[in-house]
Amino acid sequence: MIYLDHNATTPIDPRVLEAMLPYLKSFYGNASGLYRLGRLSRSAIDTARHQVAELVGATASQVIFTSGGTEANNLALASLEPQAGLAVSAIEHPSILEPAERLRQQGHPLSLIDVDQNGLICQEALDAIIRTQKTTAVSIMLANNETGVIQDIARLTEQLRAHGIALHTDAVQAAGKIPVDFNSLGVRLMSLSSHKLYGPKGAGALIFEKGARLSPLLLGGGQEQGYRAGTENVAAIVGFGKAAELAKSELAQRGEYLAGLKTQLEDGLRSIPGLSIFAEDAPRLPNTVQFGLPNSDGEMLLMRLDQQGVAVSSGSACASGGKEPSHVLTAMGIAPALAQSTLRISLGTTNTPDQITQFIEQLKILVCQEG
Ligand SMILES: Cc1ncc(COP(=O)(O)O)c(C=O)c1O
Known part of the structure; x- marks a missing residue:
């Protein structure tokens, strides 16, 4: 997994x-x-x-x-x-x-x-x-x-x-x-x-x-x-x-490792047409990336990824399961349609560069299938 x-x-x-x-x-x-x-x-x-x-x-x-x-x-x-x-x-x-x-x-x-x-x-x-x-x-x-x-x-x-x-x-x-x-x-x-x-x-x-x-x-x-x-x-x-x-x-070492994975993840995500990373220019945690994929259904993507053995969130854990767009994205002025098409990736110390590569590949396949 x-x-x-x-x-x-x-x-x-x-x-x-x-x-x-x-x-x-x-x-x-x-x-x-x-x-x-x-x-x-x-x-x-x-x-x-x-x-x-x-x-x-x-x-x-x-x-x-x-x-x-x-x-x-x-x-x-x-x-x-x-x-x-x-x-x-x-x-x-x-x-x-x-x-x-x-x-x-x-x-x-x-x-x-x-x-x-x-x-x-x-x-x-x-x-x-x-x-x-x-x-x-x-x-x-x-x-x-x-x-x-x-x-x-x-x-x-x-x-x-x-x-x-x-x-x-x-x-x-x-x-x-x-x-x-x-x-x-x-x-x-x-x-x-x-x-x-x-x-x-x-x-x-x-x-x-x-x-x-x-x-x-x-x-x-x-x-x-x-x-x-x-x-x-x-x-x-x-x-x-x-x-x-x-x-x-281990704070410094963990932060550096996660930031490296996050850069790899974001580079991969940016190669997906139309994808936008939220709050891209704001100071963010070294492990968190939330993004929107226009015309995709975040919950559907989450379930398809789960079938492939990948666990992600379509918003905050407490909010997922509900169909309301996230209150965080709404407060940021993100349009409801885009807010419904989001995934949140939050990395951890046991993730590897290989896992990020696999995730990006799987996401690309799913996005192609949806489109
Ligand atoms: C920002 C934030 N505050 C509070 C909580 C609640 O913490 P706990 O799960 O320990 O009750 C969470 C959990 O998701 C959180 O993300």
């Missing part, structure tokens, strides 16, 4: 699995237990907390483990206290858009921040948010899961902070693919997810600025500084920690 959907999820790195196994087999103690078995789990969680903190240049006490990126995003929005109003970018993941909509229904004014045709935040839209003085909290993702477009969060935070507006960034797709430094970004809160960086599913984290207070979603235990009750998923947290450690130490 040729797996080209790493933004949906990544396989577990064998070294991560190795680190997790003892906590699934033998060290099953509740981390709140005061006896040795409990203390072993506690200490493993502490190590993982340091590893995750180091990946993003934070300290261990700033890390709250969650069940994943979705929970971290929900916790972030609950914690931003948007009494006077919340603004989120139009291209956020549903785990931001839906809790934001709920906050709106509960009476907190909500604005959507527009992006330009390259998927970058419109400066005028941000200026308007600041000018109207109706917003106290903003959420803008660091890198988009569909297009891979990277926002200049440090610059945006500088502008927002000057007006007392707090920012959360969803760094789920960025962490492990590009350098992410919590302090340089200047945000109050940041979300991470383990299974996007070769760790297990079911673990994530919210990183918070020192002194910030969170509004827990889960109550009933003092775990995670009282911000996230529930017996810890020790093996998953250990796996997340190991994955974060590896992502940090």
